[in-house]
Amino acid sequence: MPPRKIIIDTDPGQDDAVAILLALASPEDIEVLGITAVAGNVPLELTQKNARVVCELAGKTDVPVFAGCDRPMGRQLVTAEHVHGKTGLDGPSLPNPVMPLQDQHAVDFIIDTLRREDSGTVTLCVLGPLTNIATAFEKAPDVIERVQQIILMGGAYFEVGNITPTAEFNIYVDPEAAEITFKSGVDIVVLPLDVTHKALVTQPRNDAFRDLDTPSGIAVAQMTDFFERFDKEKYGSSGAPLHDPCVTAYLIAPELFSGRHINVEIETQSDLTRGMTVADWWGVTDRPANATFIGDLDADGFFALLVERIGRL
Ligand code: RIB
Ligand code: CA
Secondary structure: OOOEEEEEEEOOOHHHHHHHHHHHOOOOOEEEEEEEEOOOOOOHHHHHHHHHHHHHHOOOOOOOEEEOOOOOOOOOOOOOHHHHOOOOOOOOOOOOOOOOOOOOOHHHHHHHHHHHOOOOOEEEEEOOOOHHHHHHHHHOHHHHHHEEEEEEEOOOOOOOOOOOOOOOHHHHHOHHHHHHHHOOOOOEEEEOHHHHOOOEEOHHHHHHHHOOOOHHHHHHHHHHHHHHHHHHHHHOOOOEEOOOHHHHHHHHOHHHEEEEEEOEEEOOOOOOOOOOEEEOOOOOOOOOOOEEEEEEEOHHHHHHHHHHHHOOO
16 A cells, blocks of 8 residues: 555644654655644744754655644634743754745645645645645635545544633634534544543653654653643643644554544634534434544554654654
8 A cells, every 4th residue: 555645734732743753754654745834832933943843853854844824714823832832842952943944835735735646645634723724725625625534633522622611722723714624525534632632641651752762752752741741730641642643643553543423513603612523422413424533542552653653763
């Protein structure tokens, strides 16, 4: 089977960084056509820089990195420095990037790539707010049917919210973009908090990254050491939840995950529940299924894959 062609749309973010490292370490499974940065965890000028920092950490400076939208489609930007630190990549001290940022806007790169590659052969792996994706769909509706699949980290049902009582951060930041995406008709796989909160970097798992004794392994251990504070304090978790690596791991080893094909709608009207993913997990409506909503994973298998692959870098 040839490697899956993907575009990684991202707002690094320590967990985004681990997801990108996993993809770049897996050429037999994944061909990264480009990385598109979006405003989210931190402002765009940092997410586009951090994406390049991660490519250089992986030694993959041939992967083109593009800057996309610097704010949501119809709202003020909300960022998450309280989780990721001022730089968005707090934890390790990594050098400023030397590799260039591409001149082309990320949205135009997404559109051009979907028009150039054979229809149905490009997967969008989305690790942040859906602003770039929805903007591309609005600007060039012809590309929607050319998307092979969207695999995204976002939303929640049983876990409800992490940025508000009812909403997960990526969806909360740009609910209008999420609504456009979930109504697009594209084959969507959702990795919500319900599954990512089961992917916790416990101390033995953090030690396994550090024991790789490679720049990438040590950086991942330092990133997750920093990143776990928020969730430990809020949820009393036994480590950082590796949200975004669930996206690239799903692409490589879907058998590690389980879920249901259900209807998911996005709340955009209410201030109280803005960004909530209203997931019909129990099938109580006749709303048509529009997403595969993942609820569980083999956590040990997930971390074994992560350590093996990141150990290659
Ligand atoms: O809610 C978690 C998600 O929001 C992750 O993608 C994290 O990186 C932030 O973007
Ligand atoms: Ca992210």
